[in-house]
Amino acid sequence: MKRLWLVLALSILASACNLVATATPTLAPTPTPADDLAIYRVALTAPAQNDLALLDRPTRYSLTLTYDPATLTLSGSEEARYFNRQTAPLGEIYFRLFANYPDAGGKITVTRLTVDGVGVTPVLEAQNTALRVPLDKPLAPNASANLRLEFAVSVPRNGKAHYSDFTASDTITTLPTVYPLIPAYDAAGWHIELPPPYGDLVHADVSLYAVTLTVPSNLVVIASGSTTATRDNGNGTTTWQLVGAPMRDFDFNLTRQLRKDSAVVGETTINAWFEPADAEGGKQALQFAQDAFQVYAKRFGAYPYRELDVVETPTTAAGIEYPGVIVINRALYQDRRAQDNLEFTIGHEVAHQWWYGTVGGDQVNDPWVDEALAQYSTLIYFEDRHGSAAGQFILRNVFQSLYNRARNNGRDAAVNQPVSAFDESDYSAIVYDKGPLFYDAIRKKMGDAKFFKFMRTYYERFRYQIAFPEDILKTAEDACACGLQSEYQQWILSPAAK
Ligand SMILES: [Zn+2]
Incomplete structure (x- = not known):
């Protein structure tokens, strides 16, 4: 995350913006049927195809969701296979429910929770932002549990809390960590502390995500990971299939208004999404993102994913990072005097794909x-x-x-x-x-x-x-x-x- 700098004039002129030609995304490799991780590899570049082997039994999320803009409701089901990677048995598993963050104006309700097929009554904690799932039988080290639940999220119109990051606005609906997310567990136990209203919220391990999201056909989905297919349902809705791995969160944005410009760097497609009136700022955002991406890939190491989205939103932060997605304050596109600020902010948020997205940290306790x-x-x-x-x-x-x-x-x-x-x-x-x-x-x-x-x-x-x-x-x-x-x-x- 980066706070918006109200007064910051960097006397550095961005050089002329040379937009690289728009290109269609590279086709992903064909999965091997016998390989149950193949569906996730579609989101990874060729050099990163073996990166899933680096993971120690990551959680596998499967989300099936529908968004109804008439009621501003995202609803559906989630399945999470969670492995106990600790040396002691676990008597409980937690989900974070950040859509219940105090004063955010939204709400998430979880129903029909089962663990390995058996109904469980969960308990809300941490001002309703954590859901404790008591386990009848403790989960032994190396064992896994299959958690299944249904949930509905009501999205605030023009939400103001936490940098206006969770909101249905006129141009875009932004849905950060709106599904129940299993937090990190370490020597300090489950990370269910309620973060302050500034700073970042998520502290979670990288996981494997497979998502099916049905939305009205006039909406475009901008999300973490890669889109593997879209299907027109013939009833005014379209179903998007998305995968992301290894990712420590999964971000969604829905828009019918934003335009897109794209560029390909190596095997990664960088998409800049901007309001039609901000095409010039959008082009610059794409150029800055490309340049930053290239500097970091050279200096630090390769970005492993096939896609990165840079999205103009009504956030009141200068920018916020999510895995595979960064959102940038619309004022930085609209105020041409803010060009240096746009460049700095994009440099900062793109860097978070290396520092946060890939190399994680406890954003709440070790920011x-x-x-x-x-x-x-x-x-x-x-x-x-x-x-x-x-x-x-x-x-x-x-x-x-x-x-x-x-x-x-x-x-x-x-x-x-x-x-x-x-x-x-x-x-x-x-x-x-x-x-x-x-x-x-x-x-x-x-x-x-x-x-x-x-x-x-x-x-x-x-x-x-x-x-x-x-x-x-x-x-x-x-x-x-x-x-x-x-x-x-x-x-x-x-x-x-x-
Ligand atoms: Zn930051």
Whole structure:
């Protein structure tokens, strides 16, 4: 996520926008019938075809959904096969119900819940954003349970909560994590804490998704993963089949108004979706996304999915990341003076496909793990795209300047804290502006060759996993064969909480 910067003038002129010719998506390889993972591989590029073998028994979601715009209701069924990957039995499994987030104006109701075919009465917790599913018989290590449920989500019209990310607006209906999602489980137990109204909500493991979504035929579905088929039902509705894997969430957007421009980079199709009046901003968004994508693929490692959508929405954040989808504030397309802000925001959100989408982190408790690196990656993008002076400008006039302002106001704090430890303004200054200064410090100490070796190793080692703060430090120290404790202490751990 990136907060909207109300006042930020980067004196960097984007170079002329050379739109790469629109191309049709590459056809996916034909699945092998005997291979039950084949349906998911359709969403992966050829070099990533074996990536599913890296996963330790991921949850398999199967969603069958219908959206009715007359009642603003998404309803249907979900099946989730969940494996206990822990060493102790589990007495319960949780789902997150983020559509019930307080004051969001929406609601999700779960009915007919069964575990391995037997009806279970679940319990709402965490202000109705968590659903506890008690298990009659504890789920043994390595065993799996098949959870099935039906649910209905009412979508708020012009929803205002949480950056207006969950809303039926005039141009688009945005549906982030609206289905019941099994949260991460680790040494701290089930992650069912209620996140603050700023920052990101989801902390989940990568999973395998197969989705069937029926919508009125005049709506286009923009979602995580790839569309494998569409079927006109002959009754005014169309059914979309989608798959995504390995993905830690599945995002949906529905629109009849947005237009699309596309470009192909390697085997990945990047789609920019924009309002008809914002075609110029849409073209620029596509160019920025392509450029950022190429910089990160070269610097960090390959993007494994066949599709990436960049979508203009009414969000009040500058942008928000989802696996395979980023949404960008429409004001950045409409205000031509905001061009630098559009470029920075797209650089940041595209970087989240590497840091969050692929290498996961606990977005609620360790937000700096993905956010500080998405910020520093944006500096790298500006440096590679516009020259080292552009990177230095961001370092000084954005990160150092905004952090120094907070520090001079007596608001310095340790970066390594949960979102809830900060108010919204400090969250931005400390995590988004001080956090990247750690990367600048270790890059200066390591030198570029070892720093980028660290970046590539971190991506390779933790892709599809959850990375913790100490993983970053250890991987960087491994890469330089040097100690980085003093930089970590200075930029991440200090000052100690009062
Ligand atoms: Zn972010």
